[in-house]
Amino acid sequence: MPLYKRKLYTLMKPPKDLKLDEQLFQVRFTKEIFREYQEYLNCMKLYQRRVWTCKVSGKSNLTYKEAIVSEHKANEKVQQFPKEFMGPVLHMVQFSPLRIDELVDSLYKDFKERFVVGEVVTGTHGEGSSTSTCMCQILKVLKEEGKKYETPRYNVAWLDDNNRKIGISKESADDLKRKRHPFSRALLKAFVRESTSSGPSRNSPWSVDEMVNEAHTQKKRKHPEGTSARKKADGKRQHVHKGELLTLRITDLWGKVIIYRLRRTRYPIEDSHVNLSSEDPQLNDRPVPSTDFLLPMACVGDLLMVWDFCSLFSKALLLSPFTLEELEKSLDYKEGEAPLLLEINFALLCIALTDPILRDEFFHRRKHHSKISMANWKDDLCDFLELPSQHKFTGVTHVPTIQQGLYRQLDACVKLKILMELVGCCVSSSAIRTQIDNNIEEHQLAMANKREAEVEELKRKNEERENLKRQQCPGNTNFLAVENGDHQEEKVLENGREHRNQEGEHPFLEKENHHSVSVRSRHVLLKEKLAAKLALEGVKERQRTEEQKKLQEKRKEQAEALTQCKIQQQMLAERLKKQEHLEREMEKHYIRTTPLGKDCFHNCFWFFFREGRLFVESNDCKQWGYYTAKEELDALFKSLNLKGIREKSLQKELETLYEKISTALQKRSKELAQQYAVEEALVRRSECVRSAPRLTGFLAYVNRLRMP
The missing domain is CATH 1.10.418 (Actin-binding Protein, T-fimbrin; domain 1)
Structure with a gap:
C-alpha cells in the first residue's frame, strides 16, 4: 500500500445498505465505491497528485497509480530474499529507532560476520592431517551462561554430497565461511520497507506488520524499555514524553546487548512538557493583565x-x-x-x-x-x-x-x-x-474576492520577475557598445594629435626636417594649423553635443522612472486599500467570534474587532483580564515559547493580527484621552455658567436605527 505523508493510506470502506438500482461511482484501480460524485472527484484528485511514496522502494513524488506499479515491481525483487534470513532480520528490525539507511548498514554488517539457523555454509571438519572442507547447516546459535566468546559458536550438521546429515558438532564462527553474501544492501532495504512500517517522526521506531511477524518469526518480541512506556520501581508503567532522553536496550539474536540513546526532540510538543535549557533564547516576563471591571x-x-x-x-x-x-x-x-x-x-x-x-x-x-x-x-x-x-x-x-x-x-x-x-x-x-445566512453568503463572497485579488497579485509579481530577468539578460549590450565607441573616438583623436606632432610640432623633428620646413611656404603651414584647430574644435563640439544628448536622455529616463515609481506607489496604495476593504467586509459578516489561541496554562485569548482590548480568560473560565497598551502586546508576544504547540499557534495568530490589534489598542487609548478631556471641559463650563452638565458617554446613547 503506498504511503501518504509517511503513513499507510487506508482505503474507503464501501457504503452501507447498497441498493441494486442505486447509481454509484467506483475508482477503477482501488475498487472504492462512492455515492456522491463530488466525493469521487475529490478522491480522484488526491490520487492524481504527486504526494505518494512507494513503500518498498522509497520513491517519492508519485501519483497513486505510479506508486502501485512501483511497489509491484519492487515486490518481485523482494521475493528473491533468502527465507532463512527473513525471521532474524525482522527480529532485529522490530522497535529499532535507527533511520532506514543506518538500519540497513547495521544489519548488513551484522549478518556479514555472523550466521543464522538454517543457513548452509562451508566449514572445516576434523583435526590435524584429517581435516577436510565440506558443507554444513547451522542448527542453533549457542548462548552459554557464564562464558563470553570473542566469536559466536554454533551447532552445525555436516552434510554429504547428497545433502544428508553425517554428523553434528559445535563450531566457532572462525571455522565457517560463506561463498558469497546471501543478499545485497538494495534487496535488504526493499525487504525492510515492504515488511515494516514507521511513524511520521524520523525517530519513530520500526514496527513489523502483524501478518509478516506471525509468518516469519517464532515468538513476538517484547517492547523495548524506553520507547513509549517505562516501568517504575513499583511496577507501574510510566509514559515517556517528547523531549525526554531515552535509553533503549535491545538484545540481538546472538545475545549481544545493543544500547540506543536518543531524544525525541521534534518541536513543537505539548506545552507542559517543554523544559527550557541554557541554549534557548531568553523569554520576556508575561505581562499581568488588568482586572479592574465595574461588574463582579x-x-x-x-x-x-x-x-x-x-x-x-x-x-x-x-x-x-x-x-x-x-x-x-x-x-x-x-x-x-x-x-x-x-x-x-x-x-x-x-x-x-x-x-x-x-x-x-x-x-x-x-x-x-x-x-x-x-x-x-x-x-x-x-x-x-x-x-x-x-x-x-x-x-x-x-x-x-x-x-x-x-x-x-x-x-x-x-x-x-x-x-x-x-x-x-x-x-x-x-x-x-x-x-446569519446573509452573513455567510457575504463572507463567502468576500473570501472569493480576496482569493481573486491574491491570484492577481501573484500574477503581477511573476510578470515583474520575468521582466526583470529579460532586462538583466546578457544579450543587452547597447550600453557597452556606446561606451566602447566613445573610447575608440578618444583613441582616434589621440592618434591624430600624435601624428600632427610627428609632422611639425615636435621640437626634435623640427630640427631634423628644418630644410623641408624652409621649403614649404608659411601660408600653407598656417592653413594646416587652422584646419587642425577647426577639426579639434569640431571634435569638442561633437563631444559637448553628445554629452548634452546623454544628459537629456538621462533626465528623461529619471523622469520616466519617477513617473513609473509614482504609478507603482499609486497601484500599491489601491491594492492595499482594496485588501483593507475586503478584510473589513469579512469582519462585518462574521457570525461568531473565536479565540486567538491558548498559552501553556490553557488561558484563552480573545480579541473583538469592535473593542480595543485583548482579553484573557483563565482555564477554568472564572477569571478575566485584558491588555490595553501596545507595550503589553509586545511583551506578551515575546514571552511565548515556540517549543509548545499552543503557544506557537497563539504567537502565529498574534503575528497575523498584530497590526490590527496594536492599532485598536492605540486608537482606544486616544479616544479615552479625548473623552476625558471633553467631559472635564464640560464640567468646568457648567460650573462657570451655573447650569446642569450635558449628558455624555453611556447616558447620551441614542439608538438611530430603531424604527419610530
Missing part, C-alpha cells in the same frame, strides 16, 4: 457574550453600535434609567417575539392585545418573563420589582442575567437566522 468577575463572561451578540447582529436588532464600556456602565448605573439598557431590552424582546409559538403564547395571556412599544417596555418584559415556557428564567423572581418601576435598583448581575435569557430566546429566531 463572575459576570464578565456573560457581559462579553451579550455585547458581542448585540454587536454581531445589530442590523437585525436595529441597535446602533455601542462600546463594551458603555454597556458595563449602564448595567452598574442605579441613579436613573440608562437609555442603552432600555433600547437593548426592547430590541431583544421584539426579536424574541418573532417566534410564532412565543408570540401566540404571549398575546394569548395578555389581558390587552396592544402591540409592544418602547413606552411600555417594562410591562411587556414582565409579561414575557411570566410566560409558562419562561418560568425557568431567574428574571421571574424579579418581576414585582420591575412592575413597581424599580428596574434601575436591580443588581447589575440580575440585569445581565435577564439580558442573557433574552439573548437565548433570540438565537433561534427567524430574524437572526436570516442575518
